[in-house]
Structure formats: C-alpha cells, structure tokens
Amino acid sequence: MKIIVHQSFCGEVNKAWGLIKSSMSDQNLSKNIAFRADLQDQTGGIKWGPAIRGFWEGDFFLIMKTFEDTSENVRRGRKFSHVLIIERKDIIEVSDLRPIMDLLPEKIEKEIELTPLEIERQTDASYNNLDQHLQGRFNKLIHGYVNLSKFKNKIVWIGQDDFDIAVIEFWKRLTKKEREVFHFDISFNNDNKEGNGLRFIAVPENVRSKFLKSDFFIVEKNDFHDPSNLLELLLIGDQKIDERIKLFETAIESESLSREDINYVAIGIETFENLDVVEDIKKLNTLAHIIAKFSPLDNLGHLYKKKLVARAVKLIENGDFTEFQVLRNFKIESFKNSKKELSQALNKWINKNIFSKIQAKNYFIPFFKNVKANNLNWWDETINSTLHEYLGVINITKVSAIYQWLIDVPDLLSKLEEHIDNSKESEICFSKKLPKKLPNFLLGELKMFAISNNWFSYFAKLLNFEKQLEDALDELFKIDKDEQHFDAINIILAGKKEQRVIDYAVYRDHNRMIKIAGEICHKSPTNLERIDVSNYNWQKIWLETIRLDGSIENGLKQPQDVIFSLFDHIISGSEFCYDLLVEISLTEFANIQSYSNMAKLWEHLPPDIVNNFLVKTSAHLLSQLSINSTTQIPDDPVLIDHIGQKGISDFLYYNNNNIKSVIPIFEKFSQLNDNNLRTYLNNFTGTISAVEATRLGKLVWKRSFTNCAYLIYDKSNKHNNWRFALEECHRLLDIITKGILSVSGILSKKVKIPTDEWWQSTEELITDLYPNSVSMTTIWRQSGGKESDLLMNVSAAHAWNDALFKLRKKQFKDLTMNDLLKGIKKQYANNEKFKIIYNLRKYYIKT
Numbered sequence: 010m011k012i013i014v015h016q017s018f019c020g021e022v023n024k025a026w027g028l029i030k031s032s033m034s035d036q037n038l039s040k041n042i043a044f045r046a047d048l049q050d051q052t053g054g055i056k057w058g059p060a061i062r063g064f065w066e067g068d069f070f071l072i073m074k075t076f077e078d079t080s081e082n083v084r085r086g087r088k089f090s091h092v093l094i095i096e097r098k099d100i101i102e103v104s105d106l107r108p109i110m111d112l113l114p115e116k117i118e119k120e121i122e123l124t125p126l127e128i129e130r131q132t133d134a135s136y137n138n139l140d141q142h143l144q145g146r147f148n149k150l151i152h153g154y155v156n157l158s159k160f161k162n163k164i165v166w167i168g169q170d171d172f173d174i175a176v177i178e179f180w181k182r183l184t185k186k187e188r189e190v191f192h193f194d195i196s197f198n199n200d201n202k203e204g205n206g207l208r209f210i211a212v213p214e215n216v217r218s219k220f221l222k223s224d225f226f227i228v229e230k231n232d233f234h235d236p237s238n239l240l241e242l243l244l245i246g247d248q249k250i251d252e253r254i255k256l257f258e259t260a261i262e263s264e265s266l267s268r269e270d271i272n273y274v275a276i277g278i279e280t281f282e283n284l285d286v287v288e289d290i291k292k293l294n295t296l297a298h299i300i301a302k303f304s305p306l307d308n309l310g311h312l313y314k315k316k317l318v319a320r321a322v323k324l325i326e327n328g329d330f331t332e333f334q335v336l337r338n339f340k341i342e343s344f345k346n347s348k349k350e351l352s353q354a355l356n357k358w359i360n361k362n363i364f365s366k367i368q369a370k371n372y373f374i375p376f377f378k379n380v381k382a383n384n385l386n387w388w389d390e391t392i393n394s395t396l397h398e399y400l401g402v403i404n405i406t407k408v409s410a411i412y413q414w415l416i417d418v419p420d421l422l423s424k425l426e427e428h429i430d431n432s433k434e435s436e437i438c439f440s441k442k443l444p445k446k447l448p449n450f451l452l453g454e455l456k457m458f459a460i461s462n463n464w465f466s467y468f469a470k471l472l473n474f475e476k477q478l479e480d481a482l483d484e485l486f487k488i489d490k491d492e493q494h495f496d497a498i499n500i501i502l503a504g505k506k507e508q509r510v511i512d513y514a515v516y517r518d519h520n521r522m523i524k525i526a527g528e529i530c531h532k533s534p535t536n537l538e539r540i541d542v543s544n545y546n547w548q549k550i551w552l553e554t555i556r557l558d559g560s561i562e563n564g565l566k567q568p569q570d571v572i573f574s575l576f577d578h579i580i581s582g583s584e585f586c587y588d589l590l591v592e593i594s595l596t597e598f599a600n601i602q603s604y605s606n607m608a609k610l611w612e613h614l615p616p617d618i619v620n621n622f623l624v625k626t627s628a629h630l631l632s633q634l635s636i637n638s639t640t641q642i643p644d645d646p647v648l649i650d651h652i653g654q655k656g657i658s659d660f661l662y663y664n665n666n667n668i669k670s671v672i673p674i675f676e677k678f679s680q681l682n683d684n685n686l687r688t689y690l691n692n693f694t695g696t697i698s699a700v701e702a703t704r705l706g707k708l709v710w711k712r713s714f715t716n717c718a719y720l721i722y723d724k725s726n727k728h729n730n731w732r733f734a735l736e737e738c739h740r741l742l743d744i745i746t747k748g749i750l751s752v753s754g755i756l757s758k759k760v761k762i763p764t765d766e767w768w769q770s771t772e773e774l775i776t777d778l779y780p781n782s783v784s785m786t787t788i789w790r791q792s793g794g795k796e797s798d799l800l801m802n803v804s805a806a807h808a809w810n811d812a813l814f815k816l817r818k819k820q821f822k823d824l825t826m827n828d829l830l831k832g833i834k835k836q837y838a839n840n841e842k843f844k845i846i847y848n849l850r851k852y853y854i855k856t
Contacts, residue, residue, distance in 0.1 A: 012099040014109060014126040018119060019046040020078055020089040032123040033094065042066050046090040048075050048195070057213040060195035061110065061173045062090075070100040074113040075195070089117050093126075101185045105134030106177045134181050136246035143171050145233030150175060151182070151244045152234050153226035154207075155272070160226035163208040167220075168230050169195070172211040179209060182244045184268055199223050239275030240268070257281055261310035263303040274299055284316060290324045293317065294335045301340035311345060318347045325354040330362075331375045337388035352391040359395045364410070377418040380425075397428040403435040408442040415451050416444070422454040431462040440467050447474060465489040465497035478505050479513055486519055495521060507536055515546045527553020534564025542575040548586035555592045572598050579613050580606055587615065594621030600629040608645045623648060627656030628663070632670065634677050636777045653680060661685075666695030669773070669842075672704055675712070676841050683714040690720050699763065700770035702730040704845045706737025715741045722746065725755055732756065767853045768817060771846050775829075776809045778837060785809065792832030794824040826854045 017039055018029035028036075028043035045066050063072045071092050078089040091113055095103075103109070108128050139147055146166075153164045166172050176193050183191055190206025197212075199219040212220055220227060236242050243250040254271060257278065258264075266274060277296035280287050287293055297317060304310045325333050336355075341348040362372045380396070381389045400407070411429075415421055429435065447455070452474055459468035465488065472481035481501045489497050498521055502510055507529050514526035523546060530536045531554050541547050555561055562568045572593060579585045593599060599622045601607050607626075611619050626648060633640040642649070648656075657674060664670050671689060675681050686709070697705070709717045718741035725731040732755050739750060750756060779785045785805050786796050789812070798821060800808045816826045830847055837843045850856060 010130050011127045012095060012103070012130045014112065014128060015094040016112075016123045016126065017042060017046070017092040017094060018089070018123065019043040019092055020119075021083045021087045024084065026087070029119065030123055032125045038067075042069065042071060042092060042094060045071065046073055046075070046092050048088045048090075055197055055213055056215055057195065057197075058169050059115075060169065060211065061113075061176060062194045063176070064192045064194065065097075065189070068097045069094050070097065072106070072109055072113070076117050078117065080117075089119070091117075097189070099130065101188045102132055103130050104181055105131045106180050107134075110173060110177065136181060137178060139174070139178070142231075143174065146171070146228050146230075147175060147178060148236050148241070148245055149228050149232045149234035150179065150209075151241050152236060152238075153228065154179070154182075154244070155238060155241055157207065157226070161202070161224050162206065163210060163225040165196075165220050165223070165225045165227045166209065166211045167217050167228060168214045169211050170230070176209065183207070239278055240272040243271060253278060253282070258303075260313040261300050261304035263309070266303065270303065273302070284313075284320055287320065288324070290321065290328060290333045291335050293321055293324065294339060297321075297339055297344065301343035305343050307343055307345040314344045314347075318344050318350055321347075322350055322354040325351070325358055328358070329375075330358075330372065330379070334375075334379055334388075337386065339388070341387055348387050352387070355388070355391050356395045359392065360399075364399050373414055374417055377414055377421045377424070380421070382424045382427075393428065396425065400425065400428040401430055403430045403432075403438050405438050405442055408438045412442060412444055415454070416448060419450050420454070422451070422458055426458050426461065431464075436462070436464040436467050439464070440470055443467075443470055460488055465494065466500055469497035469500040473501060478502070478509060482513060482517070482519075482522070486517075492520055495525070498522070498525065507533055508539070511536055511539075511550065514550060515541075515544055518546065523549045524553055526550040527557060530554040530564060531557040534558075537564030538566065540565070540571060542571060543578045543583065545584045545586060548575070548589050552586055552589040552592060555589070561593060561596050561598055569598060569603075573601075573604050576601070576604060576606065576610050580609050582613070587618075590614065590618045591621070594618050594625070597625070599625030602626050602630055602643060607643065608647065611647045619647075620651075623651040623656070624659060627652045628660060631656060631660040631674055634673055636670075636673070653678075657681065657685075661689050665689070665692055668693060668695065668697055668705070669701050672701065672708060673841060676708055683712070683716045686714055687716040687720055690717060690724075697730050697734075698770050699730045699733045699766050700842070700845055700849070702733035703737060703849075704842055706734035707845070708841075709734070709738040710741065713741065714738075718742055719746070722750070727755055764853050767846070767849060768813070771830075772809060772813050774842055774846055775813070775833065776806050778833065778840075778843075779805065779809070781805050782808070788832055788836075789824075789829075791835075792824060792829045794821065794829075798824070826850075827856050 015032045017031035017033070019042075020026070020029050022029060026044070026047045028040045031039035031042075033039045045064070048060070057077075060075045061072075062075055063070065065071070071094055073090045073092040075088050075090040078087045083089075093109060093112055095109070108131065112126060112128075138144075150164060150166070153160060157164070166175060172193075179193075180188065180191070187207055191209070192206055193209040194211070195213070196210045197216050210225075214230070236245055239250060239253075243254070254266060254274070257274060258266060260281070277292065277299045280289075280292040280296040281299075284293075284296075300310065300314065300317070304314075307314070321333075321336060321339070325336070336351060339347065339351060341351070359376070363376055380392055385393065400411075411425070414425075452471060456468060456471050459465070459471060465485070468488065469481070469485055472484055476484065478501060482498070485497055485501060502525065510522075511526045511529060514522035527550050530550060534554075537551065537554065540551060542551075554564070561572075565571050575585070575589075575593075601610070601622055604610065610622075614622070630640070630642065630648075631652065634642075657678065660674065661671060675686055706721065708714075709721065718735075718738045721731055721734045721738060722742060725735040735750075736756055739747065739756060742750065779788055782801070782805055785808060786799060789799060790796060798812065798815075800811050813826075815821060816824070816829065819825070827850065830850055833843065834847060
C-alpha cells in the first residue's frame, strides 16, 4: 500500500523566515508548517552538520533535514529546511522510516520542482544489524527508552554521527501510541525542562558539556551497554527472548503480550523457566501474580499452574514463615484447587512448627506477629481456623506454650482470645501454669482476657502479681458481683493475716467479706476482742460469728459489756444491725435488767425485738422475785406494763408445775387476784411440798382468796400435802364446809411437816439464796463456820448438800443449823419462804 509524501522548502523569504514553496495545495497549512521548520537555537560558533529532525504539526508528521544556508543572498546564520509531510494515519503505520529519509537531499537544492511523492508503506520492518560500536550506543539508547520516565522523557545523543540510523531503528521499536508523541531533533542549548511525549535529541559535540549535568538520559559517543533486561533484549532484537516469551504465552494460555506486558513478565521469566528448582518463594509468588494477570481464569494454563502450586506447597513444608507468608496474597482465584492445597500445607506447617512440643522462637515469633484479627483473606482464615481447632480444647501442655507465645509476642492475646476455650477447665489450666513472673504489658492483657471470660479466680491470681490485698479486692469486686462466689476472694486472701482481712471487711461494705470475717472469728474467736460495736460492719461480722458458733459469748471476755456498749450506740441514734439484735434477744443476754439505760433503749428498738427483750427480762425478774421477794423492781414503765399484761401470764404458763417459784410472785404483785391463782392451781398437776403448801395457805389467808381456799379444800386429803395449805386458810370456808371438814379428820393439831421434807426445802432455799462459792463461803463464815469446812472445786449445790448433811449430823463443833439460819435471817428476814422455814425450825432442830 502506497502513502503520499508532500514536500516543502522553508527558509529566508523577503529577509524573513517563511515558506519558499510546497507541494501542498493548502498554503495556509504549508505556512504554519514552515514556521515550525525553523531552527530556533542560535548556532553561531557551533560546528554542526545537516540535522535530521522530526515532529508533529497537527495531523501531520514532519520529517526534515535542516541546513546552514550560506547562500550569498541570504542573511548570515539563516537555516534552510527540506520538509517531508506525512499524514498521521499513514506515518504511524510505517515501521521503517528509511525509505522516507532517503527522500531527503544531501545538500540544499532550492531550484527543484516540488511534487507529492508516493512510497510503499512497510508495516513489518525487521531490525537491522548494526556495527559493534553503533550497536553498543543503540543498546544504551534502548536502556534509556525502557527507563525513560526517570529522565524527563528525553534522550540525548551526543554528536550527529549515526543519529539518523538511531532514529530509524528506534522508530521500528516504538508502539503506535509512542510514535504519535515521538519527537527527534537537534539541540544546542540545555533548558533542562521535562519534555512532552518521547524526545530524542542530537547534540553537537562542542556543546556536550551543556547537557552533562542535565536530568536527561545521555548516550555518549563511545558508550556501550550490555543489556540483561528482558525487554531491552527483545527490543534490541534477541531472537531467543522472543522464543522465551512465546513459551510463556503457550504455557499459561494467554493472549500475545504487549510491550508493557513483556516488561512486567520480565520480572518472573527466569522463575517461570526454572520452576522445578526455584527456592525463593517470593519469586514464586511474584510469578503467580504475573500469570494471574495474563491468565486470570483457573481453567487456562492448568498444567503449569498446577505445577506451580505443587512447588509452593513443597517450599511451605520446609520453609520459613517469614518468607512464605508472601503467599497470603497468592491469586488463588486463578489457580484451580490452590486454596485447598496451600491451606493444607499451611495447616501442616503450623502443627509441625508452632504447636509441636519444641517451640523455637525463630518460628513462632514471626508467625504470631503476622496473625491478623481483621480484614482477613483465605490465608488468614486458614491460620485462624487452625488456631481455633488447636486452642478450642485447652490442656496444661498447650497453656505452657501459650504463655511462652504471649511473653515473646506483645499484643498477641487480642488475636488469640477468640479462639481459646473459655470453659472452667481451661481457666484451671491457665491458673495452674501461670508463670511466676509476667511482663507488665502481658499482665494487663491477661486481666482483660480473664474479665471477658468471667474467669474470676484466674483474675484474682493475676491481681496478686501487682496489688496489695486491699487494692486487689477492690478491683475484684468491680467485676465479681455474685454474692455466692467466694473462690476468687479466697485466692487473694490466701496467706494473708487474719486481722488485715477483718479490717478490710470492717472498712469496706462487701457482704462476702463480712461472711469471711465472721468465719475467721468463728475459727479464731480471739479476733472478736477487737470488736467495735459502733461500726456497722463489725456488728455484721459478729452476727456471722454468732450464727456459726451458736453462741454470743465466744471470743468475748465480757460479752455483756459489749452488748451494753451496743445499746449505748443504738440510743445515740446510730445505725445498728437488726438481725444481730434478733440473735441477742433470743439468748440469755436478752435479760437486760442490769442495763442502766434500759428505759431509754425501748424507744430505739423495733417492736418485735422489744418484745423479745421484755420477755427474757421480765422472766428473769420474776424468777428472782420467786427466790427473793426483796428483789428490787426497776422503775421502768414499759417493763412493768409488760409484766402486768403478759409477763406474769407467760411466767405462770412456763412454771405451771413449779409452784415453788410461783407463790412469791403472788405475794409480790397485788394486781394478781383470787381468780389468777385459782386458775393456776386448777391447772397445777405437779407435787407440792409441805413447806410450800404451808406458805400457799398463808398467802391465800392473807389475801382472802376464797375461791383458792375452796380449791385447796377440794385437793386436800389425809395423805397429801395440800392439807398443810388448808390448815392455814380453812377459816375462809363457809360454816357448813367447815363443819364437814371438822369431822373429816383432815385437819388435826398433830399434823406436822415431815423432818426430811423440812430439811429438803431448807436446802433448796439456801442453795437459791447463795448460788455460788463466794456467797456461800461468806455466809458460812458470818454464821461462825470455817471455810475449811466446805468442799471446794465442786458446784455450790453439791457443797451445800454436803455441808447441810454434816450440820444435820452435828459434825461441826463451831456451827449449828440454828446458827446458820440466824445468819441468813439477817439478810433475808422478809423472804416469805424463809420465814416459814425459820418459824418451823423449832420442830426439827435445837434452838
């Protein structure tokens, strides 16, 4: 196919630069072209020859030869250009510029007629063989071309020798797109500006120095370049390179590669050719990326791709993770079954090198540093799946390895925790194998890990690493809020001093610590000696101890003093423990008769607790009164009212067969009437002694309890002791009943209380009046006896039994029974029961 080549002469016209003549019919276009054909640089003093030049003007490519015009009629320094003009659509299809350049003259020929020329368009020109010197320079030109972007898109050819050949050979190697921006010219001055498109400039030797310090790529006259780059070799014309490219295209079943593609493929071509022996997995991965780019479908190039994957698997098996981790970005979508095979290889490597019993730091440190928790791909998912399987069931051996990993790889726990079994068994393993020393960064991570798993016992162990007891417990209680959970607390308390633990319970408000402090006081009661009942938490601790002991007294030297201090605290209006008061109110210490502020206390206590204290206090008071009628009754309206309304009735109920204790109560409380005593006697089923019967009769007579007199009459006969009561009160009966009584034989002046019964009643009374060794010894000496007469180290009841037996047998020289009774009379002359005993003595002892 032929193409049209127009011609123009450009030079001096009317003393100015312009169009001399042209074969083109469009003169305006020709003039514009002529303007571009001038050589703008000043060339004075510079030696240069006719210059080959070429550049674009609109849709035309201009190829010209510019001369120094030395004609006589032309201004000095003026140039002349013979310009060949080819349309864009034609020139970019031309592969060999030689036929066009041959149209340019060797010298200025202004007189020839210009006509359009026709030449054959060559589209497949071959590369010409160049002489060794020129080949070396051209090789360097190609090297600059391949790296053109680094040199402001401009290549400088020093000297004009062979520039035309270089242009022709260079053009052959340009792509069509590159030809559309190609510009070759001659330059005399260095502007060091980045050129547009692709610029190839010839520089006369005598201005070479101007360009040496430029940023352009320079080809010196004697340069020689030995190319090794695949694209360079291909561009130079190395046939073997072309064959290598063809083999690559065939193996991966890709389309023909472009110039840019070849430059990319060059990176991995050697790896491609030596796949069976390649050891560098990074190069293998690079090759995989190259193949995936040009053969993206997994069914193309399957055989070679399968071979590449097999090689990758082989390199993983005995490889270093730091090297083969590049496979994370392996293009699995372009390699059939590659994900499965590489995942299996990775899984196998992890089990062998990370989970094995021998963990080498050079393996697991880089491995775990590259474990990812976010933005996962297939590689990361494989690693996480393998970790999840391994860490999903924890044992002691695994935990030992985990700790080693965590110590050597900071921030690893955040990546592993989602995979670790969070069962109770796992917590036990982590606790058992906890190292004795931990780096600070890891301690914080493990604490958060423990919290997220609700591993409170493990958390407690970690707290022991860094905190004192108080701070450790404070932090534990922020997360462990289950009131039934004590395991973690006990871990922190292990080995700590009891007083310190109790102090924490006292000054912090944690129910579990109150319970623990209570248990400590239960096991070591002496701790209660430090009790401060004004402190609410101490009250609760004491309560826990009481519940465990079943006793209020344990650990307290003076329990009543402590209780009274508590009452003082309550009266002051301070907080108190309700349940503690309930416990106290159910014991013997609920008798607060001796508490000086008892009357004030009632208004500060809940009604149910007040009642408990009143019951115990009134019962004790009534019991005292039953023994000693001179017992003083407190001036306490609440207590007195309780005794009147309920206390006495309760006392009578609980003493329904103990008439000995009841008679003094009726003697003391005038509000008790005939019916009260009659009801009691009617329900009485016990036995009554002769002395008590006598005393009862005297009471009934004194109080004129007629109903009781008739009831006693009904109970009396010749053989029981009720007749002694009837003897004292029969005068209250009506005359008819008296008449019947007189003939019944029940009453007789000869009726006497049996001697044994008098002695027995006397012993009981004396034992009640002097119930301890101190009071017993005192009355014995005051009556004339010696302390040595008495038994020591036995109960008072036992000692009195022995002493009275010996008095009855008259075994003491210095003391008689009468002496003893006289001594007692000095203290208890008003005791009703004693009066009876004393007045009857003349019938049983010598007075």
